[in-house]
Amino acid sequence: LVEDGKVIAKRYAPGYSDANRFISWSTAKTMTAMLVGELVSDGRLQLDAPAPIAEWHRPGDPRSGITLRQLLQMSSGLKHTEVGKPIEASDTNQVLFVSGTADMAARAIAQPLEAKPGEKFEYSSLTTIILAEVITRTLTDSRDPKTRAKVYRDFAFERLYKPAGATGAFLEFDGAGTQIGGSLIHLPLDDFAAMGALLLDGKGADGSQVIAPDWLAFMKTPSPGKAIYGGQTWLNRFTADGKGPAIASMNGHLGQYVLTFRGAGRDGKPHAYVFVRLGNTREDKLDVVEHAMGKIAAGLVPGR
DSSP: OEETTEEOOOOOOTTOOTTOOEEOTTHHHHHHHHHHHHHHHTTSSOTTSBOOOGGGOSTTOGGGGOBHHHHHTTOSOBOOOSSOSSGGGOHHHIIIIISOTTOHHHHHHTOOBSSOTTSOOOOOHHHHHHHHHHHHHHHOOOOOHHHHHHHHHHHHIIIIIHHHTOTTOEEOBOTTSOBOSSSOEEEOHHHHHHHHHHHHHSBOTTSOBOSOHHHHHHHTSOBTTBTTBOSSOEESSSOSTTOSOOOEEEEETTTEEEEEEEEEOTTSSEEEEEEEEEOOOOGGGHHHHHHHHHHHHHHHSOOO
């Protein structure tokens, strides 16, 4: 738990310490969105232009209308099953762990539409892999996997991780050199908190502006298709009975959370908080975890 940039509480389970990196799962999605924002700020990508995926821009392909905004807000309309029944029917599991590991983006890009772009919200890890591929193609024309991975890694550290003070980050790539985007970034606990600090105000460890204010505002604006989701960022998932602060968070599989919020604390003074919980909890128990975290946030910042 970090208050105004200072760690005020920290606890590890036995066998874990500051020496460990922890797998990110879907908290990585918010980090990927931050990198997209860097390229938008540079003028190399446009939020409401058709996504620069050449495979979609062939004559008569209805996917040519998918915008970067729609990808970021999980409303591309692409056919995708995040959690299948049985579990092996999940598109995400097939691509990440079974038959798609050589070129995950190619599998994600090849999906047909099941809805008109912008009409339907559907949470999708493959969508974030497409965003990572957009970043890579914007940075380099190379098809060499090692070159592609190096260019992406260098950009991520120069523009995001080093300015945030999260230099322990380790990024995984698929066989084509695409960063996996929606998961599989490994960071120490304190580095997760540093990324959360960026989500608060876009500022790095030295106070410099890393994420442009307008991009951060976009990430934290409710999407048309789902009010508790912005641009690869969760909003107010933890508010208990309408009490407590407004929360923007990075959420990951099996109980990983980086909550960010601010407000007048019990002392009546303004405070900014980052609350990180990295654990491994069964899906059917996560409601209990989220409720407990919401109560803690509400206790730190009473009222709305």
